[in-house]
Structure formats: C-alpha cells, structure tokens
Amino acid sequence: MPNSTVADLxxxxxxxxxxxxxxxxxxxxxxxxxxxxxTENTPDGEGFWVVSRYEHVIKILxxxxxxxxxxxxxxxxxxxxxxxxxxxxxxxxxTDDPDHRRLRSxxxxxxxPRRVKRLEQELRERTxxxxxxxxxxxxxxxxxxxxxxxxxxICMVLGVPQADRRELCDIVDHGIExxxxxxxxxxxxxxxxxxxxxxINEKRVRPSGDILSTIVHATQDNDGKSLTDRELRAFFTLLxxxxxxxxxxxxxxxxxxxxxxPMQLASLRAxxxxxxxAIEEILRWTTPSIYxxxxxxxxxxxxxKTIKAGDKITFWEMSANxxxxxxxxPFEFDISREPNPHLGFGQGVHFCLGASLARMEMRVVLQELxxxxxxxxxxxxxxxxxxxxxxxxxxxxIQSIPS
Numbered sequence: 001m002p003n004s005t006v007a008d009l010x011x012x013x014x015x016x017x018x019x020x021x022x023x024x025x026x027x028x029x030x031x032x033x034x035x036x037x038x039t040e041n042t043p044d045g046e047g048f049w050v051v052s053r054y055e056h057v058i059k060i061l062x063x064x065x066x067x068x069x070x071x072x073x074x075x076x077x078x079x080x081x082x083x084x085x086x087x088x089x090x091x092x093x094x095t096d097d098p099d100h101r102r103l104r105s106x107x108x109x110x111x112x113p114r115r116v117k118r119l120e121q122e123l124r125e126r127t128x129x130x131x132x133x134x135x136x137x138x139x140x141x142x143x144x145x146x147x148x149x150x151x152x153x154i155c156m157v158l159g160v161p162q163a164d165r166r167e168l169c170d171i172v173d174h175g176i177e178x179x180x181x182x183x184x185x186x187x188x189x190x191x192x193x194x195x196x197x198x199x200i201n202e203k204r205v206r207p208s209g210d211i212l213s214t215i216v217h218a219t220q221d222n223d224g225k226s227l228t229d230r231e232l233r234a235f236f237t238l239l240x241x242x243x244x245x246x247x248x249x250x251x252x253x254x255x256x257x258x259x260x261x262p263m264q265l266a267s268l269r270a271x272x273x274x275x276x277x278a279i280e281e282i283l284r285w286t287t288p289s290i291y292x293x294x295x296x297x298x299x300x301x302x303x304x305k306t307i308k309a310g311d312k313i314t315f316w317e318m319s320a321n322x323x324x325x326x327x328x329x330p331f332e333f334d335i336s337r338e339p340n341p342h343l344g345f346g347q348g349v350h351f352c353l354g355a356s357l358a359r360m361e362m363r364v365v366l367q368e369l370x371x372x373x374x375x376x377x378x379x380x381x382x383x384x385x386x387x388x389x390x391x392x393x394x395x396x397x398i399q400s401i402p403s
Contacts, residue, residue: 003031003034005023005026005030006023006026006027006031006034006036006050007020007023008039008041009023009036009050009314009388010036010039010041010042010043010082010388011039011041012041012386012387012388013386014388015384015386015387015388015391016384016386017384018384018391019290019318019391021322021331024052024316024318024319024322025322027050027052027319028052028053028319028322028323028324032051032052032053032056032303033049033050033051033056033302033303033304033305033307034049034050034051034052035047035048035049035050035305036048036049036050036314042082043081043082043083043084044082044083044084046312047312048082048293048311048312048313048314049305049307049311049312049313049314050314050316051302051313051314051315051316052316052319052320052323053319053320053323053325054320054321054323054325054326054343055323055325055326056302056303056315057315057316057317057319057320057343058320058343058347059302060294060313060315061315061343061346061347061348061350062347062348064096064097064348064349064350065096065297066296066297066298066300067294067295067296067297067313068096068294068295068296068297069088069093069094069095069096069100069294069350070088070089070094070095070096070099070295071088071089071295072294072295072296072297072298072309072310072311073295073296073297073298073308073309073310073311074309074310075295075310077089078094078293078294078295079091079094079293080093080094080292080293080294081292081293081389082293082312082314087234090230090231090234091234091235091237091238092104092107092234092235092238092353093238093242093350097349100349100350101349103227103231103235104349104353106215106218106219106226106227107215107218107227107235107353108353109214109215109218110157110211110212110214110215110218111211111353111354111356111357113356115211115214116356116357116360117360119153119156119157119357119360120360120364122156123149123152123153123156123360123361123364124364124368126148126149126152127149127364127365127368128368130145130148130149131145131368131369131372133145134372134374134376134398134400135400137399137400138379138399139379139380139397139398139399140397140398141395141396141397142252142255142376142396142397142398143248143252143393143394143395143396146248146251146252146255146365146396147169147244147248148169149247149248149251149361149364149365150243150244150245150246150247150248150251150358150361151165151166151168151169151244151248152165153243153247153357153360153361154239154240154243154244155168156210157210157211157212157239157243157357158199158210158211158212158236158239158240159199159203159208159210159211159212159213160199164195168192168195168240169244171188171191171192172188172192172240172241172244172245189237192236192237192240192241193233193234193236193237196232196233196236196237196240197229197233199212199236200212200216200229200232200233200236203216203217204216204217212236215227215232215235216232239353239354242289242352242354243354243357243358245288245390245392246288246289246358246390247288247354247357247358247361247362248392249286249288249390249391249392249393250282250283250286250288250344250358250362251361251362251365252392252393252396253282253285253286253288253392253393254282254285254286254362254366255369255376255396255398256382256393256396257282257285257286257333258376259376259377259378259398260333261333262375264278264333264334264335265375267335267336268335268366268370269370269373269403272367272370274335274336275363275366275367276363277335277336277337277338277340278335278366279359279362279363279366280337280340280342280344281333281334281335281337281340282335282362283342283344283345283362284321284327284337284340284342284344285321285333286344287317287318287321287342287343287344287391288344288390288391288392289317289344289346289389289390290316290317290318290388290389290390290391291314291315291316291317291318291388291389292314292315292317292346293312293313293314293315294312294313294315295310295311295312295313296308296309296310296311296313297309317343317344317346318391320343321342321343321344326341327340345358372400373402373403374400374401374402374403375400375401375402375403376398376399376400376401377398377399377401378396378397378398378399379397379398379399380395380397382395382396382397383395
C-alpha cells in the first residue's frame with residue numbers, strides 16, 4: 001500500500017503548488033531509498049524506486065554502467081523519464097557508452113565556449129527589448145518574457161527562422177502542460193521532430209553559421225561517420241525541449257525568489273560582481289529538471305535496499321539540492337552560498353551539454369534586470385505548471401517598482 005506520508009509522485013496534482021518539499025524532507029529523513037507502488041497514474045503500470053538524498057543521487061550519476069540511461073536487465077527500452085521510451089538509444093540523454101561517447105563527441109563540435117559567446121550580443125539586444133514590457137504599469141506575466149529569452153537562444157543555436165520560433169515554443173508548452181496525456185504529448189514531440197527533419201535537410205544542403213549546421217556536417221576523425229538523421233532529429237528535439245523549458249523556469253523561478261527575498265536582490269544590486277554565485281544559487285533553488293530515471297543493469301544494494309536488475313530508479317535532484325547533510329540552511333535562498341555543489345546540471349557523463357549556454361542566458365537577464373534599477377512586486381498569486389519532470393511557473397504576474 002502507498003505510504004500516506006508520501007505524495008503520489010506520478011500525479012500531476014501533487015505538483016500544482018510547486019515541488020512537494022514536505023514529502024521529500026520526510027523521505028530524506030526516513031526512507032531515502034523508497035519503493036513507490038504503482039498507481040492509476042503510473043506509466044507502464046510499474047512501481048519504481050525514489051532516491052532522495054544527495055549522496056545516493058551522486059552514486060547513481062557516477063555509476064552509468066550499473067544505472068543505465070538506455071535499458072537494463074531484461075528491459076528492452078529505458079530512458080530518463082518514468083515511462084519506457086522507444087527513443088532510448090538515440091537521444092543523447094538516453095544512451096550509454098560507447099554510443100553516448102560517440103554522440104557527445106560529435107555534438108560537442110558545435111558547443112564550444114567561443115561559439116556560445118558569439119550568441120551573447122544578439123541575445124542581449126533581444127533581452128533588453130523584451131524587458132521593456134515591464135514598463136507596463138498594470139503588470140505583466142513575466143513568464144511570457146522569460147519564455148522568449150531561452151527560446152531565442154536555442155533558435156539561434158539551431159538556426160530556426162524568427163518567423164517559426166513562437167509556434168515551436170507553443171508546441172513545446174502544450175506538450176509539457178499535457179504530459180499526463182501521453183497521446184497529446186507524443187503528438188507534440190512528433191510535430192517538433194518533423195520540423196527538425198526539414199531544418200536538418202536544409203542545413204545539409206545549405207549550411208549556415210549556426211551550431212546545428214556544424215553538427216549536421218561533423219564527422220568522427222577515426223571513421224568519417226556523421227550523425228544519422230534519426231540521431232540528429234533526436235538532438236534537435238532534446239535541445240529544443242531542454243533548452244527552452246529549463247532555462248525559462250530557472251529565470252522565472254529566480255525572479256520569484258528575489259521578490260520573496262528582497263534583501264538578496266538588494267545585496268546583488270550593491271555587489272553586482274556576485275552575479276556568478278547568484279546564478280548558482282538560482283540553479284540550486286529552482287532545479288528546473290527535478291528528477292531523472294535510470295534502469296538497474298544488475299542486482300545492487302543501495303543504503304539498506306536491494307534494487308533488482310530491470311528495476312526503475314528515479315533520483316530527485318531537487319531533493320538532493322535541499323539535502324541538509326550537504327547544504328547548510330538548504331531552505332534559505334542565499335546568493336552568497338559557497339561552496340554550492342548543486343546538481344542543477346547533473347554530474348558525470350550526462351552533465352548538461354548546454355550548461356554554459358544556460359549560465360550565459362541567466363547572466364544576461366540578471367545584468368539587464370539590475371540595470372533597470374527597480375524592484376518587483378506580485379500582482380497575482382503565482383501559478384505552477386503541474387508537472388513532475390520540468391517544474392516551472394505557468395504565470396508570474398509582476399509590477400515594476402522604482403527602487
């Protein structure tokens with residue numbers, strides 16, 4: 001029987017008010033390796049392990065041979081979300097070595113620091129334009145501003161024409177908001193993937209200066225092979241989903257944190273050189289990708305539990321980022337926190353490919369917000385997207401107040 005203390009982590013209603021921190025505080029203290037029984041909401045109708053402490057999350061991240069992103073035991077498919085995914089083995093985040101190493105080496109050809117840096121000026125100009133909406137005295141939904149900034153950055157990376165960008169973002173939003181309806185979510189992914197294939201075909205014939213063009217034409221030195229169309233489509237879809245949603249959620253969550261902790265905003269304004277530490281604390285605080293899934297490849301003991309080959313394991317980075325054993329005062333938003341070994345970008349072989357891009361986007365937004373020399377106040381209660389995978393705000397209505 002399910003434990004009444006633990007929220008049903010497969011039910012979107014458990015996340016309609018944000019992350020269920022009470023559940024995970026209890027789990028870290030009493031059941032750090034917890035078996036979640038299947039419910040009517042559970043994909044594939046199977047139970048799964050819930051890992052909540054930092055030390056155990058790190059062990060999983062650092063043991064990819066034991067905790068597979070692709071499959072495990074007799075399981076044909078795996079993935080990084082709770083439901084088995086037939087795309088496992090093609091998506092960068094759902095492959096194991098040696099395929100993961102090959103995919104990552106090819107994709108890395110486009111994601112050099114220099115290439116990412118080249119995007120900054122254009123992104124800054126667009127950010128200044130978007131933040132101009134805050135001049136509306138009646139208040140605006142900051143989510144509408146924040147969604148545009150990473151969207152523009154990812155579309156610059158992928159070479160998506162400006163005219164198509166808003167439509168693609170709407171497709172992604174619809175898929176995430178309806179994640180519990182697997183048919184609707186799958187159709188959104190198919191639409192995004194089909195667009196990606198058309199764009200890949202265009203880049204193959206007429207490459208331009210964007211990062212996607214570089215990746216389409218990249219080859220491995222040892223065998224001259226490039227990514228297949230299926231692998232490229234998977235990369236396009238993953239980058240669009242991960243890049244546009246997670247950074248948006250970090251930006252909006254960061255603004256909400258500053259509204260709720262005005263002394264932290266005043267501290268950053270007084271010491272703008274602290275922006276690097278502030279970004280890391282926002283990443284810890286918001287943890288937009290709140291859990292991932294692995295599959296056990298063999299029987300293994302973790303803490304006091306025996307995990308069997310083929311079992312699904314979910315590890316919750318948001319919970320790890322609030323672990324009292326690692327972070328002092330973990331429920332305080334502290335932009336001077338140092339050290340801050342958060343897991344907002346994961347760790348190990350699957351460390352987030354777009355981490356430098358996300359940090360750059362967040363830095364640009366914070367710098368431009370600070371330059372406006374204003375504070376913000378809520379005009380309505382924030383509304384969360386009820387999603388247990390990519391948790392973020394659906395609306396954040398705010399009003400500018402001169403500081």
